[in-house]
Amino acid sequence: MNTPIVALIGQPNVGKSSFFNLLAGKRSAIVSAKAGVTRDRQFSKIQLDNVPLWLVDTAGLSRHQDKLSSAMYEQSRMAAAQADLVILMTDGSTMCQSEDIELARFIQKSKTKVLLAVNKHDLADPNDLETYRKIGMKEIFSISCMNKHGIDALKSAILENITHVEEEIQTDTPIVSIVGKPNAGKSTLSNHYAKEDRCIVSKIPGTTRDAIAIDLEHNKTPYRLIDTAGMRKKARIHEEIEQYATSTTLRAIDEAHTVIHLIDATEHIARQDFRIIHLCLDMGKAVVIGVNKIDCLSKSAKALFKKDLSIALKHLKQVPIVELSATQGKNTYQLMTQAITLAKGMNRTFNTSMLTRVLEKLVKRTPPPTRLGRPIQLRMAHTSKQYPLQITIRGKRTSYLPKSYIRYLTNGFLQELQLTGRHIHLVLESDHNPFAPE
CATH class of the missing domain: 3.30.300.20 (K homology (KH) domain)
Incomplete structure (x- = not known):
């Protein structure tokens, strides 16, 4: 199921996070009058008139010279390229800026469908709104996230410009997806499982970076493994910033019964790890946390890491944690046994x-x-x-x-x-x- 992805792009402090929260129906993104508060991409699977879609809120897309702003710009650029539809949001309380025109041209080069939403209608001057005609969009959606003016019209336009898909019925074959930050060891773990049996490899269509579905067998149980890293060797990855919350990851979560979230034991658990774990749980997926590269730690470092991890995940006591080494194959059998057991339990019913x-x-x-x-x-x-x-x-x-x-x-x-x-x-x-x- 290739659920469409809608990305919110715009300069800092134009109201992207407010619009995100409005559509998601919850306060997922941080809203502040201070520009540049959103640094990481926020994402939520929502439904508009029973049509499922992924909504992605990006950091303010502005070109500054500092390292953080450059990384935020790159995240937004990737989000625009991977989306099925982009909402270019601007600030209607001011005249059209040269940066807005630059963003529009930038998005149009990605060949992605784009809608122009001019926010803060309640603060806008009609003459200022007219200046946005120079962007060259056929239709301008004048909205206000504060009083919900024009939101219904924009929702209708979103539905007209995305593919409508239906939620698929759960299959009996366990589907396990592996996700995690770059260099957590996803490819190593996937390759470890894949080489144990002859496998059928097929691309999952509809992703910018193809995820790979592999039909395997574990302890005489057939299952499907989805690798979000695309089964590539690290030597073939040349991108300066490899994204974590990409279309590949989101759609791999969509497909799965169980998600193995891989954490690198040599690094601290990050905010993005929590976001992915909570997203999977909220979507009804079973989650197993795999702590990889545990063999790289000394005895004292391992004890300290386990203590920090138990504190960080104390609110997720129901989520099992498996320590492993993908390179050595340590505890990889136990990890997949746990993942498949949880996948089989997804069909349990309770009267x-x-x-x-x-x-x-x-x-x-x-x-x-x-x-x-x-x-x-x-x-x-x-x-x-x-x-x-x-x-x-x-x-x-x-x-x-x-x-x-x-x-x-x-x-x-x-x-x-x-x-x-x-x-x-x-x-x-x-x-x-x-x-x-x-």
Whole structure:
């Protein structure tokens, strides 16, 4: 499934992150009046009128001489080249800048479809808006992320310019994708698995950098391995900046049942690692963290790394961690066994009576708090969505449950249902009161 990718490109502080949060329906990107706050690409899989797409928020695309700005520019350039559609966002509170025209020409050279969105309509002067005609776009979408002016029209234009795909039904063959930062050892690990058996190699279409799907067998179980590094030798990689959150990675996550997130033990775990892990969990994928190059550490360095890792991942206790060495083949068998076991468990279903018994057990262990002297009652639980797994809890006054108790319920369900490497979404619904005013 080649879910289309929509990238937001523009100068710093034009409202890209605000638009990203508006469409994603959550505060994923940092919004600030200070220019240049977004440094890494933010990404979220969303649906517009039931049409799935990837939304990518990039750093402000400005050419400064410092090393950080140059890297941010390169990230945005790569995002534009890999996207199916680019939203060029500008600041309507000022006249069209030469930088805006330069960005438009830059995007047009990539041959990617582009829409011009002039933000901050509420602060714009009509004469200033007219200056954006010189960019040469057929249509200008005047919007305001603050008061949502023109957002519906822009959404419609997005839908008109992307391919509509349907979510595919889960296959019985386990699909395992390997992702991670550059030089984490993805290619080495993939090549290690691939050379153990004769394999059929096929390109997954629709990616700028082709991911490679390999049909393999592990312990007499057929499975499909997707390598986001494209099974290339490192000597053939010449790019100065190799991207992590690329179209290849996003689509490889889309395809998978289980995602192996590879971390380099010789480096510190980064913010981008957390983003990818949480993205996979939110999408309903099973996740295994593979700590590669553990053999490169001394005994004391290994102990320090494990301590730092346990602190960094203390909120992800359900995600298994496997220490390995891809070059030596150490623990690679255990890693794939874990990944395939989790993939097979994705099709598990839970009936209402079972989930309700789990809920009753959790409530009995730790009752919910009262609200103004009145108890919050949790009556039943049922599955409301399979991928990603969503459990709906019904009761009385459920809207008053504090976040701490919702976390308690989430962790309790994960533990009781033995959902290793996965996450669940809890939805709270209150019983209808027939005497309440309409």
